[in-house]
Amino acid sequence: MIDQKHVEAFKQIVGDDFVTTSRPIRVSYVAKSIMDLDSEIADVVIRPKSVEEVQKILIYANNQRIPVTPQSKGLSGGTATPAVPGGILLDLSRMDHILEVDTDSRYMIVEPGVTNGKIWGYFREHYPDWIPPIPDGAPSQGSVMGNTLDRGFSVVTSKYGPQADLVLGLEVVLPSGEIIRTGSWALPGAKPFYRWGIGPDMTGLFLGAQGTMGVVTKLATQIVPHMPYTDIVLLGFGTPEELQDVSLDVLKQEIGVMVQGGPWWLVPGVRQKEELKEQGLLDIDVWREKKYYVPDYMMNFEIWAKTEAELVEQQETIKEVVEEWKKKGAKTEILPIHPKAKATRLKKPNKIAIPYASYERTTEHGGGFLFITWYLPWKDTAEFCHLCEKYMPDYGFDPIYWVASIKNGRDCIGMPIVCYNAQDPESVKAVNEFDKVTSQVFLDHGWLNYRPRKFIHAPMMYERAPEYYTMLLKFKQLLDPNGIMHPGSLNMNTLEG
Template sequence: MSKSVMGLEASIPDCVVRPRYTEEVRKILIWCSDRKIPVSPISAGLSGGFACPVTRPGGIILDMSRMNRIIEIDEDNRYVIIEPGVTNGQLWSYMKKHHPKYIPPIADGAPPAATVLGDGIDRGFSLVTSSMGPQGEIFMGAEVVVPAGDILNYGSMALNGAKPFYRWGLGPELFSTLMGSQGTMGVVTKGVVKIFPHPHYKTIKAYAMGNPTDMQNLTLELGKLEFGIAHNTVMVQGGNWPLVMTRWPKDKVPHDYSFYKKIGVPEWWMNWEVWAQTQEEMDHVLKTIDEYAEKFKKSDKCLEPDKIKEWKLHPKQIESRLRKPNKIAIPYSYWEAGFLFITWYIPWNESAKFAEYYNSVLKKYGFPEVMWIASIERCRQAICMPIVCFDSSKPEDFQRVQDMNRETTEYCLQKGWINYRPDPYVHAPSTYSKAGIYLKYLRKVKEMFDPNYILHPGRLMLP
């Protein structure tokens, strides 16, 4: 499963250790550091990217899934303190029962068994990402154990256990060294993330487009309506028609667009998930989206005005899309036997170029052209995620995926686009070859926390 879903270079460790308490983690790390035994921490192992699997045979997998306590929920300061094994489904159901006015920032599309902190530390996206920003902005603090045995508290918690109300710590902050580190800088034993209001008024507004440029530009116009419309549209995401096709077994569905056109699936589309405190507020947001769509169709920016129209969703479709947590990513394994998310952060106004380029390369290598794009922080950034559907039972398919991955990575880096959760054999070497000074100081930070280089060796171009 690791190879077919989470990463192509997964290997087998010598053993799996499952601690229950912070002190157990501390003793394990001291013991392993003294003996220079590799330790690869995972929160639960259900990542959809490249970050979790052991990349070099041997050593210990430190499985944090038994550390699954919900420690504190503070509604006034709007945060939750949890352990790394707390899952999306666990925290969502707990808050629904005990704190129904608030929701946790779980990853939209990640299954209930995925962990909250795993996505947060990876700086992923949540169900309110378009309104509130990426998970890195929502993470407020952490308790981290390093191989020397020290226990660090990040953010305002560094001051003798003060409340985690301030992420930036005491003077120069160390917190950023943890984010995106893929388990190389320490083992998180507690984390703090923001929680958000859970209003009763919610719906989905969807628009069809004929091309990714119109999708990009109409969405950007609405994203600029900050302190209002753009903050109400908490999750703004879309893509192309193969997103529908590849959710079914390859031999059971047609592969040409004509079939999907007949059943009402647009070539490209964008969904705006609208949350509001009142019906009046929600009606205003929906009306504004319609008005801006009509205005955009008449503008010089619009390439195919006849194809821009509201995609009327069935109430069951809206209900399904609003359900959290959901399992919308899982069906992509039905197409063949494996799937891989290769995700890039780029400026929103370059997302159409990304989609056109990447889809052309997917087609060249014989993969379906599956493209998903979502707004981050009101279209300041885009998270662009080609979904590579392949047959994990065929060794030649692994090679085909990586050949495609190498070609696209070189192009994307030249454009200044940044991979999130970099692959250790493709993205990281290519990225750091263009940022040598950055890598030099990243290694110095690594040596400060982990002088014997035991934590997740091979990640991020670190020994």
């Protein structure tokens, strides 16, 4: 446990009310993960309000060799929890200012604690013609910065790419207390309008770093136009190959801001399995007979347009692509979508990902789910589907998984949604075994995990890329020579040498 003298020193920096060693509070920070299962409990939680307070905390922690795990809200990826026992959980949620919006250069500057709900509401009130790139399906209390630093996806990822592609600059406090800005922001007096800055790009060192290089205190990222005409076009397919190839032909026309879907299992996956089993609704044919028609595979194309005519043109283009594939014998169709389902998808922020937590919940125990996120070429999407359907049942999981387009089908986000019993050690063990086995298979295909779990994906990836890992450690030792920043994450624990 951390020495009381350190606790008192931190109270002098941020105030008594914003430092706690209460075990229930410390444990509560571990319970938020949806991207990892392995977390340790910090010795102390500190909640700074300013960059200056962050700076003082890091200088003190660095001098005393106290580990620091920074967290914005803890709801974006779940990787912002300690990988080694003890140390500081640096909760940045009080730093919640929207600092600037520039609709000419089209960027915004926010602090770590700015939530998806707060920024979306702010734009609807003050800048209704623009949108911030909030994540799709994430809770409104998740942070914009957390998802961005994890290189996650947004409501416009199919058109503009993942969150990291939109970053223009960062303000970072290093363990030494030094403060740097990246991009054009590095030049005193300059606006954060240009990512590549005044020399080699430093921004990338902090994207996907999981807090191992420093504490990001400001984010400058792009904003995009909010179109007045919107629709959801639902496509059904008979095979993963049709999902992949028909969707790609539409995506090559640069149609869709968010394009996502997967197998029919996504439909029952948002309900409780126990109740579905009683009703016999875990069989697609029975589901179609008792409920409504669902295709074997599906993709939602969320389309935006400046005018009604432009919207109709996109709808017609999708129809033309579908008709061409039908002539080739594909079981592809445009399906009706219930108005409530359409409204749910178009609503931002939405919570479409949250119900999967209830799938394995019963009257006897709670549920749980783990998102295991991979980036792969779009032309590998069908293979990803087949592998999920092969391996998930082998470990006792229904084949609930999700795929989405990045940059008009240039890449794919593939994500097994592993629904399990979080209170059953055997169920947790099965999750880890599934993840280990499929990670080997996915890495063999050349696919990348973009939110690597500390003790599974990171070691596996870096074992295959020793030169890259060696260079990464050199950067780590340069920026954090005492190894205090999130030790253990990304398979880096230089705190222990």
